[in-house]
Amino acid sequence: MTDRLRVxxxxxxxxxxxxxxxxxxxxxxxxxxxLVWGVLGLVFLALDVFPGLLVQICDxxxxxxxxxxxxxxxxxxxxxxxxxxxxxxxxxxxKIRTLVQTAxxxxxxxMNMEQD
Numbered sequence: 001m002t003d004r005l006r007v008x009x010x011x012x013x014x015x016x017x018x019x020x021x022x023x024x025x026x027x028x029x030x031x032x033x034x035l036v037w038g039v040l041g042l043v044f045l046a047l048d049v050f051p052g053l054l055v056q057i058c059d060x061x062x063x064x065x066x067x068x069x070x071x072x073x074x075x076x077x078x079x080x081x082x083x084x085x086x087x088x089x090x091x092x093x094x095k096i097r098t099l100v101q102t103a104x105x106x107x108x109x110x111m112n113m114e115q116d
Contacts (some may be wrong), residue, residue: 005067009048016041036084040077047073 020037023029029037047054047070054066054073063069 006048006051009044009070013041013045013048033085033088036081040081043077044070044074 017038020029020034020041024031024034051066054069057063057073058066058069061069061072063072
């Protein structure tokens with residue numbers, strides 16, 4: 001990876017962390033989920049600071065250029081994060097469904113008690 005590209009990647013990572021901090025500060029994302037995205041950012045920071053890791057990844061997977069390896073690592077990690085968050089959303093949807101059903105049953109009980 002060229003020095004110019006490494007500088008751009010470093011600037012991108014710094015902007016990424018600034019955006020993540022802003023989202024946490026404005027309560028648009030909870031700290032719990034920001035930590036997951038923060039770890040993802042730290043992985044890319046490590047790959048940027050230690051370019052030898054990227055070269056080793058290239059050699060291991062048979063990728064010709066480190067830039068392609070960087071994109072491969074990026075897409076793989078984002079894919080795993082999306083799977084984790086899909087599980088979180090699924091659990092929340094189930095909890096919401098249960099909550100709505102419980103509220104409907106309680107409302108029916110209250111209406112039956114008022115009729116008696």
